[in-house]
Amino acid sequence: MNLSVVIPLLNEEESLNELYRWIASVMHSNGFLYEVIFIDDGSTDKSWDIIEKLSAENSEVKGIRFQKNYGKSQALHAGFAMAKGDVIITMDADLQDNPEEIPALYKMITEENYDLVSGWKKKRYDSLLSKNMPSKLFNYAARKTSGVKLHDFNCGLKAYKKDVVKTIEVTGEMHRYIPVLAKNAGFTKISEKPVLHQARKYGTTKFGAERFVRGFLDLITIWFLSRFGKRPMHLFGAWGAFMFFVSFCFAIFLGIDKLFINPYGRLIADRTEFYIALTAMVLGTQLFLAGFLGELILRNKKDSRNYIIKEQRNFPD
Known part of the structure; x- marks a missing residue:
């Protein structure tokens, strides 16, 4: 035809x-x-x-x-x-x-x-x-x-x-x-x-x-x-790694400051940098999980048809 x-x-x-x-x-x-x-x-x-x-x-x-x-x-x-x-x-x-x-x-x-x-x-x-x-x-x-x-x-x-x-x-x-x-x-x-x-x-x-x-x-x-679309981990994993890096940098800064620079200063938990590091770590974890879920969904993808045919005419059974 x-x-x-x-x-x-x-x-x-x-x-x-x-x-x-x-x-x-x-x-x-x-x-x-x-x-x-x-x-x-x-x-x-x-x-x-x-x-x-x-x-x-x-x-x-x-x-x-x-x-x-x-x-x-x-x-x-x-x-x-x-x-x-x-x-x-x-x-x-x-x-x-x-x-x-x-x-x-x-x-x-x-x-x-x-x-x-x-x-x-x-x-x-x-x-x-x-x-x-x-x-x-x-x-x-x-x-x-x-x-x-x-x-x-x-x-x-x-x-x-x-x-x-x-x-x-x-x-x-x-x-x-x-x-x-x-x-x-x-x-x-x-x-x-x-x-x-x-x-x-x-x-x-x-x-x-x-x-x-x-x-x-x-x-x-x-x-x-x-x-x-074929590699969601490349996006979410990259952003997750970046957020972990930010968290790690702030954690190192807080550790050095507390141990060597200002050991008798404020508690780490009272400092703004602590919450930035914590938030970045949580976001990094969520982004990694999103990447993993995307990969799992992609590998288990099945028929994407999402409609119901009510009737047909002139098609073979």
Whole structure:
């Protein structure tokens, strides 16, 4: 199979039929063997009814329905696990991503041998304050901290080699930073392609102020994971050793002062330096314990799937 198109969605009943017809037209005109995987992330409208109808009428349409809303990252995780294509395309269901871009993205993966190609919405039709400016801030911060030189990390339209999506783990709210996850996993041939961005035709954006905050928290998380995710003791152990060193220095100072300089002065327990040394020792111990716990958790890590699939359509048992 040439292509798997993975589409996470939440309450997009008005756009699904039009989106599928558009994708099918592009696929047929290019002679692709394909599948379209819709992941209903707990919609409360008629989105799943439409997916059921599409899957009954078209064998290439497959559907996954979550028990409740778990988030876009979990939806992508489920879609990636089920995808069978040699190239996987992700796109949003709101008709703002243009399916006409798919053939060019496919060629960049298969002919130019990129591991991942991210869309770049050079001209956006989002509200300046609600999404456009926050996206620019996210992208600037992500470039500086990750070293991945993309203009638009958050574009839903992306193309991947199959090996990439089967290797990376998209959890939490990390869908924004999939290129960084791919780079950290060793897939370094990453590029971008300017793509057409459509104005939203139906419904309203799911972007809110809370996503702005979560995005920056996720960026801090992925910076930490990229540097210390496989070796947490390197961070916590280093800081723990530093705190022990501080404690040791103050203890030596207090000992020398009490024995040789001022033996009849204040009690050691009455001095500020004693409490600094004690606090540094306690902090050093806690940091070492955090490092050990991180190493234990890492070595006992199991399946990170944290969602429940309620129903599926057109997948083999």
